[in-house]
Amino acid sequence: MADKVYAVVDLETTGTQRHAGNKIIQFGCAIIENDTITENISLSINPERTIPREILALTGLKTSELASAPTFDEVASTLRELLADKIFIAHNVNFDLPFLNEAFVEVGLDPIDPIAIDTVELAQIMLPQAASYRLKDLSTFLNINHEHPHQADSDAIATAKIFIILLNQLKQLPQEVLRQLVQLSQYLTRQTGQIFEQILDQCHTAPLPPYLQQIGQFTIRRMISEQATTDQRQNQDYPITDDDKRQQFDQIIKPRTAQFKMMDFIQQHAHDSEQTNLVIEAPTGVGKSLGYLFPLSYELTKPQPHSRLVITTSTTVLQAQLYRQAVPLLAHLRHQSLSAALLKSASHYLDLDRFAAYLQHGAKNRGTAINEMRILVWLTQTQTGDLDELQITNYDTEFFQSINHLPTLVPSSRYYEVDYWHQVVQAAQTADIVITNNAYLAQHLTDFSYEQDILVVDEAQHFAEDLTNSSHGYFSVMQLHNRLNQIDDILRSLADNNDAEPLLDKLQPVILTSQLFLSQAQALTQQLNDQVILLAGENFIREPVYLEAADFQNNLTMLNRALNELIDNLDNYLNATETLESGVDRQEMRPTSAQKITELIFQNNKLEKNLDYLVTGFDHLQNNEFRQYGFYLSLDDDGINYRFNWLAKSHDKLRQALNQQFKTQIYTGASLAIGHDFDYFLEQLGFTETDVQTLRLDSPFQYEEKAELLLPQETYSPSENGADYDNWLASTILPVLQQTDVQTLILFNSLASIRNVYQRLQHVLGFKREIMAQGITGSNDKIAKRFRLSKNAVLLGSQSFWEGIDFPGEQLSLLIITRIPFESPKNPTTHYRNSLLKAQNKAPFPTDTLPKAILKLKQGFGRLIRTETDQGIVLMMDERVINSSYATKVQRAFPPKLPKIILPNQQLGHHISDFFEE
Incomplete structure (x- = not known):
């Protein structure tokens, strides 16, 4: 293959279904010789049929141009x-x-049968951290100038350039990695795997470069340990005046008055010897991350006593931003590197032992082979082993659940010293700054050293609810029942194959004992199900069923007995199968039997998690204080069966533990106050005004010059739901999108509404603009990244898209908010919060529901203007913003000087278009 010439081909067609009469309308080809593009062929082709308008819009081709082009039969022989x-x-x-x-x-010619290579698969393997493998996105990722996407000649040249880059990267891989890739390459499309064989044949044995090391069967990147360094320019004293700060910033970042005010406020209070609680609202544009990191860094670098800092956030995405952007910037400003650790649960990391086992015994198909190959390449690149770097759409697959890290460390493992989770735990124990998330902090609070006496809660509007939700757990009886059935099938297969497999014959007593315990577990699962159904008094669960204290008084003993018997039995089963998991050399087995053992290990790992949930539920029911928890049944993920849930009714105990752990607590976020009032936020955290020092910073943005709040004159009752409301939404939004061409984010309260509106928008606009939708076109991270790379896309989102995402500049110009984001009363957290308020003779709507919605609306608006040069429009579809008894309060979610304009529906699109033209 080395001396061959490559033809990189791209076709544009009238449609993707080749058996439906679709034809080629453009042929593009780039010829590669000696890693260089030597020729480029571009040919338009008359399809002799009508071309769909969406294809013309997508490709930019014109009907007149194609009508005068040759037909395929006229050029077929030349192309062949x-x-x-x-x-x-x-x-x-x-x-x-x-x-x-x-x-x-x-046209009567024989088909060609060439060696064929797929650059999508090559890119997936060689660029494991790319956000998208679409040609346009890969070109951007690799800094390739791709002038005319969806035109065959431009696409062919871009593909050729990508192929050359991938080929050169392949040549840089160590020989051992290439050998492993070749072993898996047989599963790739057509002859794509031959590229790996070709490069391996040309590879010469060479020592590993210094940044790589061979551990066991893996070639991995060496981890670089952070060393705190100080140079002579370091200023050990906090710069008191604004001029001192400007001098230290030295044009590295733009000075901001509000940010300096935040820094001084923290510096004045953070070193108090008594319990200190600070609450700071820092709007977008203030620079809150540096606003707290900079002054606190002086507490961290004091000789004695040596303080340590824990930062907790609402999401792992914000964790990563702080770790990769804010902390390095701080080190640059201070001329001193402060050691930092990113701490999240073990399941985010690769387990090298489990990956080695999967490589040897895991199921093999095209999908798993590509994932295995990309991880082998990724190991030469990553220093963290954080699987999130791979940007996979779904980590819940059997493959990733078989290789991710369990929450244990095994010192006897050959990979222990380089184990990624081990490195994370070690780094967190000694780091100056630990960056974690609210869920991890709540569940592992005792793991944090008492020396870490400063806590910063970033995006603090979520903290109270996250603390409460950290106690949420559930077990699914039907999920457990199905898992037991799957295990039963595996054990039966192992028992049936004992005649043909000597090793299995020796293990028959273990297999039979395991089957006995499993059979008992299946019966006990049915018994548990009967007790739960009896408790609920309903056979079918369609919405949450809340179990009241009286139910437990009458039936608690029987439910606990059923749970206890099942827990004991599953313990016995897992102990019995331990020999099958650890005492068998699968290399000595036939591949099919080894595969069954691997499947059994996977299912037992899942079963162990099921068992943990059962034990936790049992413990809560046994606890004398179980009345602090709410118990309820809800639909399982399959939409058919139920879950038995428990949820703490309040976070008082965690709040007390936090106060003991951290003497200095700083809460900050862009949406903590309603107007100038922090009362709702303080009440959620159990604070009174005397417990805290508060600071509210003004936004640095001139909203009256940058943005508008636009409302339609004719609206549909926002209290309505269902198809009629969704049809109105789509009918109102469609003309706006047809008359504008700017990046647009549409925020919903309901995933069901997203599905309905997406179908209408995609049908009408899909050929002209890229329409992305949460839960439909990819994972949240993936569609957010695609949206950032687009020019005139439309993104339909709910929940996480209301906050925590950053689309500065022209990445977002039009924000459409479908309705005020009131929480559903069916939400269990809301249900228990409302119950507590009613018990205190407080009305839930004005006390909790309305202020919570206002703060979320404030967060939603914050997606639009992210920098001083941004401009944009918010189109608010909910008439209650101006026509309700609480409209004045709702409007406090928006900046006070934001212009508010009400227009007839048919003028909305024209007004928005004019706004951006001006």
Whole structure:
């Protein structure tokens, strides 16, 4: 293959279904010789049929141009001759090659049968951390100038450039990694795997570069330990005046008056010897991360006593931003590196032992082989082992659940010293700054040293609810029942194959004992189900069923007995199968039997998690204080069966533990106050005004010059739900999107509404603009990244898209908010919060529901203006913003000087278009 010429081909067609009469309308080909593009062919083709308007819009081709172009039968022989004796490359080769061959056959020519390579698969393997493998996105990722996406000649050249880059990266891989890739490459599309064989054949044995090391069967990147360094320019004293701060910032970042005010406020109070609680609202543009990190860094670098800092956030995404952006910037400003650790649960990390086992015994198909290959390459790149770096859409697959880290460390492992989770735990124990998330902090509070006496809660509006939700747990009887059935099938298979497998024959007593315990577990699961159903008094669960204290008084003994018997039995089963898991050398087994043992280990790991949930539920029910928890039944993920849930009714105990752990607590976020009032936020955390020092900073943005709040004159009752409301939404939004061409985010309260509106928008606009939707077109992270790379896309989002995402500049210009984000009363957290308020003779709506919605609306608006140069419009579809008894309060979610304009519906799009033209 080394001396061959590559033909990189791209086709544009009238449609993707080649058997539905679709035709080629453009042929593009780039010829590669000696890693250089030597020729570029571009050819328009008359399809002799009507071309869908969406295809013309997508490709930019014109009907008149294609009408005068040659037909395929006129150029077919030339194209076939061009491709003869060349290696065929395409970005999704299983589209271009079959489509081309069918066109050849239709004009009486034989199909071609070249060596064919897919650059999508090559990119997935060689660029494991890319956000997207679409040609346009890969070009951006690799800084390739791709001028005309969806035109065959431009696409072919871009694909050729990508292929050359991937080929060169392949040549840099260590020989042992190449060998492992070759072993897996047989599962790749067509002859894509031959590229790996070719590079391995050309590879010469060479020592590993210094940044890599060989541990066991893996070639991994060496971890660089952080060393705190100080140079002579370091200023050990906090710069008191603004001029001192400007001098220290030295044009590295732009000075901000509000940020300096925040820094001084923290510096004045953070070193108090008594319990200190600070609450700071820092709007977008203030620079709150540096606003607290900079003054606190002086507490961390004091000789004695040596303080340590824990920062907790609402999401792992914000964790990563702080770790990768804010902390390095702080080190640059202080001329001193402060050691920092990113701390999240073990399941986020790769377990090298489990990955080694999967490589040897795991199921093999195209999907798992690509994932295994990309991880082998990624190991030469990553220093963290954090699986989130791979940006996978779904980590809940059997593959990733088989290789992610369990919450234990095994010192006897050959990989113990380089174990990624081990490194995380060690780093957190000694770091100056630990960055974690609210859920992890709440569940592992006792793991934090008492020396870490400063706590910063970033995006603190979520903290109270996250503390409460950290106690949420559940077990699913039907999920457990299905898992037991799957295990039963595996054990039966192992028992049936004992005649043909000597090792299995020796293990028959263990297998039979395991089957006995499993059979008992299946019966006990049914018994538990009967007790839960009896408790609920309902056979079918469609919405949450709350179990009241009286139910437990009458039936608690029977429920606990059923749980206890099942827990004991599952313990016995897992102990019995331990020999099958650890006492068998699967290398001596037949592949099918070894595969069954691997499946059994996977299912037992899952079963152990099920058991943990059962034990936790049992403990809560046994606890004399179990009345502090609410118990309820809800629908399981399958939408059919139920879950038995428990949830703390308040977070008082965690609040007390935090006060003991951290003498200095700083709460900050962009949306903590309603107007100038912090009362709601303080009440959620159990603070009174005398417990805290508060600071509210003004926004640095001139909203009256940058943005508008736009409302339609004719609205649909926001109290309505269902198809009629969704149809009104789509009908109102569609003309706006047709008359504008700016990046647009549409915020919903309901995923069901997103599905309905997306279908309408995609049907009408899909050929003209990229429409992305939460829960439909990819994971939240993936569609957010695609949205950032787009020019005129539309993103439909709910929940997490109301906050915590950053689309500065032209990444977001139009924000459409469908309705005020009131929480559903069916939400269990809301239910218990409302129950507590009613018990205190407080009305839930004005006390909790309304202020919570106002703060979330404030967060939603904050997505629009992220920098001083941003501009944009908020289109608010909910008439209650101006026509309700609480409208004045709701409007406090928006900046006071924000212009508010009400227009007839048919004028909305024109007004928005004019706004951006001006």
